Amino acid sequence: VRQLDQLYPHLREEKPVPAPTSTIGAPVEHLDLATVIKVSQAVSGEIVLENLIDTLMHTAIEHAGAERGLLILPRGDELRVEAEATTGSDRVTVGLRQASVTAEDLPESVLHYVVRTKETVILDDASVQNPFSADAYLRQHHARSVLCLPLLKQATLIGVLYLENHLTPHVFTPARMAVITLLASEAAISLENARLYSELTERDARIRRLVEANVIGIVIWNLDGRILEANDAFLRMVGYGREDLVSGRARWRELTPDTWRAADEQALAALAATGICEPFEKEYFRKDGGRVPVLVGAALLEGRQDEGVAFVLDLTERKWAEEALRQAQADLAHVARLTTLGELTASIAHEINQPLAAVVSSASACVRWLAAQDLEKARQSALRVIAEGHRAGEIIGRIRNLAKKAPLQKDWLDLNATIRDVLALAHSEVQRHGVVVETHLAADVPLILGDRIQVQQVLLNLLMNAIEAMSGVGAGPHKLWVSSELVAATEVVIAVRDSGPGLDPQSLDRLFEAFYTTKPHGLGLGLAISRSIIAAHGGRLWATANVPHGAVFQFALPIGSEGVG
Amino acid sequence: MTDADALVFVVDDDASLRASLQDLLESVGLQVVACASAQEFLRRPRPEGPSCLVLDVRLPGLSGLELQRQLAAGDLTLPIIFITGHGDIPMSVQAMKAGAVEFLPKPFRDQELLDAIHQALDRDCYAREQRAQREALRRRFDTLTPRQRDVMARMVAGRLNKQIAGELGTSEATVKTHRQQVMAKMRAESLADLIRIADQLGLLPPKS
Numbered sequence: 001v002r003q004l005d006q007l008y009p010h011l012r013e014e015k016p017v018p019a020p021t022s023t024i025g026a027p028v029e030h031l032d033l034a035t036v037i038k039v040s041q042a043v044s045g046e047i048v049l050e051n052l053i054d055t056l057m058h059t060a061i062e063h064a065g066a067e068r069g070l071l072i073l074p075r076g077d078e079l080r081v082e083a084e085a086t087t088g089s090d091r092v093t094v095g096l097r098q099a100s101v102t103a104e105d106l107p108e109s110v111l112h113y114v115v116r117t118k119e120t121v122i123l124d125d126a127s128v129q130n131p132f133s134a135d136a137y138l139r140q141h142h143a144r145s146v147l148c149l150p151l152l153k154q155a156t157l158i159g160v161l162y163l164e165n166h167l168t169p170h171v172f173t174p175a176r177m178a179v180i181t182l183l184a185s186e187a188a189i190s191l192e193n194a195r196l197y198s199e200l201t202e203r204d205a206r207i208r209r210l211v212e213a214n215v216i217g218i219v220i221w222n223l224d225g226r227i228l229e230a231n232d233a234f235l236r237m238v239g240y241g242r243e244d245l246v247s248g249r250a251r252w253r254e255l256t257p258d259t260w261r262a263a264d265e266q267a268l269a270a271l272a273a274t275g276i277c278e279p280f281e282k283e284y285f286r287k288d289g290g291r292v293p294v295l296v297g298a299a300l301l302e303g304r305q306d307e308g309v310a311f312v313l314d315l316t317e318r319k320w321a322e323e324a325l326r327q328a329q330a331d332l333a334h335v336a337r338l339t340t341l342g343e344l345t346a347s348i349a350h351e352i353n354q355p356l357a358a359v360v361s362s363a364s365a366c367v368r369w370l371a372a373q374d375l376e377k378a379r380q381s382a383l384r385v386i387a388e389g390h391r392a393g394e395i396i397g398r399i400r401n402l403a404k405k406a407p408l409q410k411d412w413l414d415l416n417a418t419i420r421d422v423l424a425l426a427h428s429e430v431q432r433h434g435v436v437v438e439t440h441l442a443a444d445v446p447l448i449l450g451d452r453i454q455v456q457q458v459l460l461n462l463l464m465n466a467i468e469a470m471s472g473v474g475a476g477p478h479k480l481w482v483s484s485e486l487v488a489a490t491e492v493v494i495a496v497r498d499s500g501p502g503l504d505p506q507s508l509d510r511l512f513e514a515f516y517t518t519k520p521h522g523l524g525l526g527l528a529i530s531r532s533i534i535a536a537h538g539g540r541l542w543a544t545a546n547v548p549h550g551a552v553f554q555f556a557l558p559i560g561s562e563g564v565g
Numbered sequence: 566m567t568d569a570d571a572l573v574f575v576v577d578d579d580a581s582l583r584a585s586l587q588d589l590l591e592s593v594g595l596q597v598v599a600c601a602s603a604q605e606f607l608r609r610p611r612p613e614g615p616s617c618l619v620l621d622v623r624l625p626g627l628s629g630l631e632l633q634r635q636l637a638a639g640d641l642t643l644p645i646i647f648i649t650g651h652g653d654i655p656m657s658v659q660a661m662k663a664g665a666v667e668f669l670p671k672p673f674r675d676q677e678l679l680d681a682i683h684q685a686l687d688r689d690c691y692a693r694e695q696r697a698q699r700e701a702l703r704r705r706f707d708t709l710t711p712r713q714r715d716v717m718a719r720m721v722a723g724r725l726n727k728q729i730a731g732e733l734g735t736s737e738a739t740v741k742t743h744r745q746q747v748m749a750k751m752r753a754e755s756l757a758d759l760i761r762i763a764d765q766l767g768l769l770p771p772k773s
Contacts, residue, residue, distance in 0.1 A: 353672055357648070358579075361675060361678075364589050365585070365589040377591075428623070431623050431624070
């Protein structure tokens, strides 16, 4: 009998287990309408996850007559106890746990069964033999009534509700089960909503953090030119207050100087085509009338063709640093130019004395022809005086140009004329060293967009280097070839060849380094500056050996797309 | 000498300055031949009349100073006036030592140049006269027989007839005859005159 007694509850217990879903389809008459409404409202009214869990657990414990309850939610691959509800003397306490499920919390075999099969397990009396009797938890905690039901939403497991009563068996009656089942389905939906809501707020918080950190300017704008929203970083950049934004005084179209309108239009076209525009540089007017250089990138808001979000980065400091660097380079180039001119001083004096001597001679001749009343001869002498006066002026002009501290200024340059100018300037120096210059200037060299003074400086530098290199070697013909050539219709190559001792192959790669020099009094800046000047023109400067001896320094300057013949 | 016979060579690689100098010199009635380089000057024929050279120190190829050296090495002595845009002292010293008439830094006063040119032309005139005279003496000397030259060499060395006869192994009377021939052919009026002529011909040993 005892054996039968033992067997009997077992058999009874077996019943709900093989057909757990039967409780889900509990007869409607078991449901108390008021309870249903209350439960439904309580659970579905909550969107904040913590509040929902609290309400859910309270309701579950109260309506199921459970003594203890656990809400288990999957987090990634793991099942975690989200909350634990316990009944005290006359009230229910819900604690948020957020811990991994352990064998101390509940019968794990039951949980795993539910998770695996998505079916409800009810043990009316766990103390009697049942399929889960082997579970250590059931034995140690003497649980009597046990309910473990899946919270499903469209067959997806949202969570598991575990309820137990240590004291009383058969707690989870069909009437209670009807309420709990309803609660479960309501909870599944609400939990999912709460999760989505929490994800949304989390994402929103991240974006809000970016906006409110004010590390970069962020703007919501529309195509009408209005700035709908902007963070403090942006307002600081343009010097406007929030009230200007609200009143519509700060409009991005009006903030953009005319010179940057085209850039804006290009960006808007990109936005219309792809929904985003790559970051581009522009300027905004500040409220005080000044300008601020910025980097702007934008995207249309999803589903909108007339509103977008943009980030704005203040480039003031970077621009300032760039300007300082450019200024430093210009200063250095200027110093190098003056150094070269200093080396040329004697030659330059000669260069000016030449026309002066001619002026004096011709003027003297003129006076004499006048005395002899040979007016035609006198006229010719006077014309010569004028021409030589102009010539002296031109020489001084060339020197002054080279010595002056001018900002980089690109013009259409005739490179052949530039070569001739520099050769004229270095003419005496060439002669002083007994150097014979040969020029091969191609007639089809097109105009190049470049800075005349800087290109002259590079040429002068290469010429002076070549002359100096050759003065080191003894007698013999010191020859210098200067050539210009149009290569592949894309660039002009200027070459300066000498018949000097040539270059040491080992130091070839160091030639263009700053402060590298082979001259006893050189600064070692000439070639470094020359290379940076040519690079600033989008070209290259390089050195090779000349055949049979000597060195060739050449530079290539690209022909602009708008190059003219 | 008149300026009309005189010829001035101007050698400067600067075309404008060359033209201006030519203009200036022509305005005072000088004839000018302008050359762009030392080589071009060397290719020009020597003039008959007095001439001088206005030479730029720095020239492409052969420099002014090198041209001066070459001219001195040959027999083409021509007074040189240097002009330069780089008035450097060592160079001017070198040029003057080598016999330049003047060393003028550009730009120079016209009168400085003209004075120098006249001085140079005078010097050339004198040199030409000297040269003509020397050549006349040389022609006279060429008419002497080898024996007469031996006798003349000993006469200007201060030997007596007896000594000369002894050295040449001949009679004193023969020496006396040679001596009269020498005096007549060289058109010397006295022994002192003959010694001066010998000096001009470079027959005397260098003075210690």
